[in-house]
Amino acid sequence: MVETHDFKTAPLPTVRRLPVYLAILRDLHERGTEQVSATYIATELGLESIQVRKDLAHTGIVGKPGVGFTIVDLIEKIEAFLGWDNTTDAFLVGAGSLGTALLGYTGFKRYGLNIAAAFDADPEKVGQSIHGKRVLPMEKLGDLTGRMHIHMAILTVPAEAAQGVADTLVAAGIRAIWNFTAVSLKVPPQVIVQNTELSSELAVLSVMLAEARRKSLHSHPPSC
Amino acid sequence: MVETHDFKTAPLPTVRRLPVYLAILRDLHERGTEQVSATYIATELGLESIQVRKDLAHTGIVGKPGVGFTIVDLIEKIEAFLGWDNTTDAFLVGAGSLGTALLGYTGFKRYGLNIAAAFDADPEKVGQSIHGKRVLPMEKLGDLTGRMHIHMAILTVPAEAAQGVADTLVAAGIRAIWNFTAVSLKVPPQVIVQNTELSSELAVLSVMLAEARRKSLHSHPPSC
DNA sequence: TAGATTGTTAATCGATTAACAATC
DNA sequence: TAGATTGTTAATCGATTAACAATC
Numbered sequence: 238m239v240e241t242h243d244f245k246t247a248p249l250p251t252v253r254r255l256p257v258y259l260a261i262l263r264d265l266h267e268r269g270t271e272q273v274s275a276t277y278i279a280t281e282l283g284l285e286s287i288q289v290r291k292d293l294a295h296t297g298i299v300g301k302p303g304v305g306f307t308i309v310d311l312i313e314k315i316e317a318f319l320g321w322d323n324t325t326d327a328f329l330v331g332a333g334s335l336g337t338a339l340l341g342y343t344g345f346k347r348y349g350l351n352i353a354a355a356f357d358a359d360p361e362k363v364g365q366s367i368h369g370k371r372v373l374p375m376e377k378l379g380d381l382t383g384r385m386h387i388h389m390a391i392l393t394v395p396a397e398a399a400q401g402v403a404d405t406l407v408a409a410g411i412r413a414i415w416n417f418t419a420v421s422l423k424v425p426p427q428v429i430v431q432n433t434e435l436s437s438e439l440a441v442l443s444v445m446l447a448e449a450r451r452k453s454l455h456s457h458p459p460s461c
Numbered sequence: 462m463v464e465t466h467d468f469k470t471a472p473l474p475t476v477r478r479l480p481v482y483l484a485i486l487r488d489l490h491e492r493g494t495e496q497v498s499a500t501y502i503a504t505e506l507g508l509e510s511i512q513v514r515k516d517l518a519h520t521g522i523v524g525k526p527g528v529g530f531t532i533v534d535l536i537e538k539i540e541a542f543l544g545w546d547n548t549t550d551a552f553l554v555g556a557g558s559l560g561t562a563l564l565g566y567t568g569f570k571r572y573g574l575n576i577a578a579a580f581d582a583d584p585e586k587v588g589q590s591i592h593g594k595r596v597l598p599m600e601k602l603g604d605l606t607g608r609m610h611i612h613m614a615i616l617t618v619p620a621e622a623a624q625g626v627a628d629t630l631v632a633a634g635i636r637a638i639w640n641f642t643a644v645s646l647k648v649p650p651q652v653i654v655q656n657t658e659l660s661s662e663l664a665v666l667s668v669m670l671a672e673a674r675r676k677s678l679h680s681h682p683p684s685c
Numbered sequence: 686t687a688g689a690t691t692g693t694t695a696a697t698c699g700a701t702t703a704a705c706a707a708t709c
Numbered sequence: 710t711a712g713a714t715t716g717t718t719a720a721t722c723g724a725t726t727a728a729c730a731a732t733c
Contacts, residue, residue, distance in 0.1 A: 436480035
């Protein structure tokens, strides 16, 4: 077997937790703290310290036994691991209410993401600036994707338009789609889709709330 | 040991997938289809059919071997399982750009969620209507939560305000918080928090894109 | 009947948690 | 030194996948 560096990426649950740690670390850093232990982060988030330690280990950070980790190093390692040390430019397609909200979200900077431009099919919106970003016509998308070397798109169009726009994005050479629509997109295998399913989030909340209510009913049976 | 109905809720990954199935089922239903197999749903989503079958089984649905499931029954079962057969009223706190986007999102109806009112600390916003919902002052939150029997809140305030508002919500008797801020809230154990972490979603996309790029580099080494 | 699919039981896989020596 | 924490190896837990009889 050929000796290949198999950069086995961290487990997905780990990848999802790392940005959460990062937010805490940045906060501590701003307050002037220099060292942090996995125990501290774990307590802060209601996790087990061993889980935090295992997660952090994936970034290649090395800590000091009895002390913990140097915060600036840790921030650096996590950012590098997530590829957030360099800015990624992305196009946003669909300047509706959600698209507008995302265009106005200043936090993406901290995740190494920059929305380079927005696109919309509505001629009324084209030409406008939303939160300082130009809204361009869909026709320009294909050309600009190549010229600006854009690989990522944020999809915030209405459900009916989602698949059609996704096809356009794929044809334009987009490699990663952050899909905020409720549509499960059909794309070729080399294109990555990350679905941000509000319905799944709400489902978890609904089910947990119902369960909690059931439990409290059991311990305090209704008196009325 | 006392014989208690232990409604063991489905695994969380199952809960997250059910709304995705639901969307497909509703679509099929609108097109007049009456039966569906787990195989079909699985193919549609790029999953294994056994996983879909297992997931659906948690809702209590019973299928016909060789045929599949009756779509209307399945829709009903999933909705009941998620508690989406009855509408849940929720308050939205923080009428900024994301709050405004969510106020305008018509899809929540389909998830049994109704935003009953919005709240904001900014006197400029109070009194306005956004997408037909009144924006009320924060001071009214405590009183109205009790009077309207609201149990759920959607938190879309700026990060700095998040913990303070969460405390207010808890004091008002809110039992479930859908947290769109990047802050990890500290709440008492009986209060459920569902964090919708955009940063985690983006992290997954970033890491998968980097991995895909690495793979294509290996097979097509750069020629320039 | 033949083909397809369900539902159940068992096997596998991967992530979380536990245990503990090494180290500051 | 004593207390705390890391990093590693092993054990546990839970979800996914496989296998297959039952059924339409």
